[in-house]
Amino acid sequence: xxxxxxxxxxxxxxxxxxxxxxxxxxxxxxxxxxxxxxxxxxxxxxxxxxxxxxxxxxxxxxxxxxxxxxxxxxxxxxxxxxxxxxxxxxxxxxxxxxxxxxxxxxxxxxxxxxxxxxxxxxxxxxxxxxxxxxxxxxxxxxxxxxxxxxxxxxxxxxxxxxxxxxxxxxxxxxxxxxxxxxxxxxxxxxxxxxxxxxxxxxxxxxxxxxxxxxxxxxxxxxxxxxxxxxxxxxxxxxxxxxxxxxxxxxxxxxxxxxxxxxxxxxxxxxxxxxxxxxxxxxxxxx
Amino acid sequence: xxxxxxxxxxxxxxxxxxxxxxxxxxxxxxxxxxxxxxxxxxxxxxxxxxxxxxxxxxxxxxxxxxxxxxxxxxxxxxxxxxxxxxxxxxxxxxxxxxxxxxxxxxxxxxxxxxxxxxxxxxxxxxxxxxxxxxxxxxxxxxxxxxxxxxxxxxxxxxxxxxxxxxxxxxxxxxxxxxxxxxxxxxxxxxxxxxxxxxxxxxxxxxxxxxxxxxxxxxxxxxxxxxxxxxxxxxxxxxxxxxxxxxxxxxxxxxxxxxxxxxxxx
Numbered sequence: 111x112x113x114x115x116x117x118x119x120x121x122x123x124x125x126x127x128x129x130x131x132x133x134x135x136x137x138x139x140x141x142x143x144x145x146x147x148x149x150x151x152x153x154x155x156x157x158x159x160x161x162x163x164x165x166x167x168x169x170x171x172x173x174x175x176x177x178x179x180x181x182x183x184x185x186x187x188x189x190x191x192x193x194x195x196x197x198x199x200x201x202x203x204x205x206x207x208x209x210x211x212x213x214x215x216x217x218x219x220x221x222x223x224x225x226x227x228x229x230x231x232x233x234x235x236x237x238x239x240x241x242x243x244x245x246x247x248x249x250x251x252x253x254x255x256x257x258x259x260x261x262x263x264x265x266x267x268x269x270x271x272x273x274x275x276x277x278x279x280x281x282x283x284x285x286x287x288x289x290x291x292x293x294x295x296x297x298x299x300x301x302x303x304x305x306x307x308x309x310x311x312x313x314x315x316x317x318x319x320x321x322x323x324x325x326x327x328x329x330x331x332x333x334x335x336x337x338x339x340x341x342x343x344x345x346x347x348x349x350x351x352x353x354x355x356x357x358x359x360x361x362x363x364x365x366x367x368x369x370x371x372x373x374x375x376x377x378x379x380x381x382x383x384x385x386x387x388x389x390x391x392x393x394x395x396x
Numbered sequence: 397x398x399x400x401x402x403x404x405x406x407x408x409x410x411x412x413x414x415x416x417x418x419x420x421x422x423x424x425x426x427x428x429x430x431x432x433x434x435x436x437x438x439x440x441x442x443x444x445x446x447x448x449x450x451x452x453x454x455x456x457x458x459x460x461x462x463x464x465x466x467x468x469x470x471x472x473x474x475x476x477x478x479x480x481x482x483x484x485x486x487x488x489x490x491x492x493x494x495x496x497x498x499x500x501x502x503x504x505x506x507x508x509x510x511x512x513x514x515x516x517x518x519x520x521x522x523x524x525x526x527x528x529x530x531x532x533x534x535x536x537x538x539x540x541x542x543x544x545x546x547x548x549x550x551x552x553x554x555x556x557x558x559x560x561x562x563x564x565x566x567x568x569x570x571x572x573x574x575x576x577x578x579x580x581x582x583x584x585x586x587x588x589x590x591x592x593x594x595x596x597x598x599x600x601x602x603x604x605x606x607x608x609x610x611x612x613x614x615x616x617x618x619x620x621x622x623x624x625x626x627x628x629x630x631x632x633x634x635x636x637x638x639x640x641x642x643x644x645x646x647x648x649x650x651x652x653x654x655x656x657x658x659x660x661x
Contacts, residue, residue, distance in 0.1 A: 146486070146487045146489070150489065150526035152526060153525050209408055211412060212408045213412070215484060216484065218450065218453075218483060219415075219446055221415075228403070257435070257442070260400065261400075296432070322433075324432035325438060327445075
């Protein structure tokens with residue numbers, strides 16, 4: 111594993127696209143693999159896993175680390191994750207700033223944390239323990255949320271920033287999740303971006319969601335909407351070139367459709383980054 | 397309203413109780429009333445998402461059962477299962493493992509035992525699908541044993557091998573579903589039969605097992621030697637050893653076995 115963070119443009123690998131990717135070898139710079147999908151003993155999942163790793167750089171993305179839970183860290187899960195990492199040699203491993211259950215139960219959902227000093231200390235200690243065990247720094251992703259805790263004492267972006275400082279980890283910034291949470295809680299998404307330190311962001315997620323009249327649910331089952339593309343452009347202006355991928359979990363469209371969406375991400379990035387370089391060149395020569 | 401907890405462990409416990417039971421009066425005090433939607437709506441997203449995600453996981457594990465019951469009845473069965481089965485698994489892949497037992501013992505489904513049987517069949521197929529990898533025992537490898545060693549040979553089956561005794565022709569119904577045919581509400585024919593499920597290369601297979609072959613294979617899986625297997629086969633015609641060897645040849649060609657060794661257990 112290394113810290114190279116300009117992987118380019120990738121997709122979240124989903125089983126309906128296994129054959130299409132292997133046969134067509136599309137112009138993907140990298141793939142994000144859902145760790146839990148490959149924590150099985152054998153058969154097709156591991157066969158396709160190995161074939162993908164022969165062709166593309168990969169990163170591992172998990173949903174069950176439960177880094178914010180007050181249960182002890184799940185050593186069995188960590189062991190399986192480390193063994194999977196040894197097999198696929200990912201560029202990095204990521205999971206979410208959340209908890210998924212307590213009392214040895216799993217809600218199979220990304221539950222939000224209160225943003226308090228107690229939670230920060232707790233999560234920072236656990237991120238450090240996980241990194242020590244895995245032997246590499248991890249990326250922690252902001253989740254979409256629908257409730258905010260009355261006793262939070264800081265913003266989500268302040269919590270995330272202080273977490274990266276205390277645990278020396280990186281950030282996976284989900285642009286769609288910022289948009290969803292900003293809508294649901296009534297904060298300014300640009301304030302979120304401005305609050306995140308530039309050097310800590312290693313990856314962007316892009317996705318679609320489901321809009322209801324007075325709230326948004328992060329369903330990952332639609333195309334990316336224009337305001338999320340705008341927020342992606344704003345993120346590129348602030349953070350520069352960062353590995354970008356599209357995450358689709360339901361109503362999975364044909365591969366070609368996702369590749370076209372990814373091509374749009376390339377266009378947005380080129381436009382923003384060319385403009386940014388142009389401005390920087392002008393500033394140097396002025 | 398109960399006083400809302402502030403300690404992280406208590407906060408998580410209260411929120412989890414609300415998600416699981418919908419009844420944790422202290423949970424609503426945890427959250428700020430900001431945002432456009434009412435708090436009950438926003439908390440309800442977590443309550444509903446928990447169930448919808450598990451229903452989806454069950455639907456994905458049991459596509460033929462879903463088809464057999466129809467969408468509404470499947471959802472009712474899934475919700476009843478979810479109400480009494482919490483997940484201790486870090487991977488949702490394992491959540492549905494007790495569905496067949498649940499359907500077999502719970503009214504109204506237990507009155508139609510082919511419903512639980514379809515669940516048992518599909519879970520066995522899934523178990524074979526991602527069972528551990530193993531070497532495959534070949535005819536060439538068997539050729540390396542001297543004839544005198546055969547009686548003491550014991551075998552290891554491929555980890556994907558499953559034996560099922562079914563009371564209905566559930567596999568035929570499954571095949572109809574797989575081929576895109578209509579199975580909703582159909583009662584399969586009563587047909588007591590033993591079935592073999594296994595994975596060969598990366599594909600999952602099943603076939604019926606004649607009575608004698610089933611008996612021999614069960615003895616092999618129990619760790620009996622080749623001589624022990626022969627002893628269990630009816631030898632009225634004096635050809636028991638020949639028939640056992642014939643079964644073995646079939647199992648090797650079907651890649652059911654992964655190893656053989658001369659042992660004296």
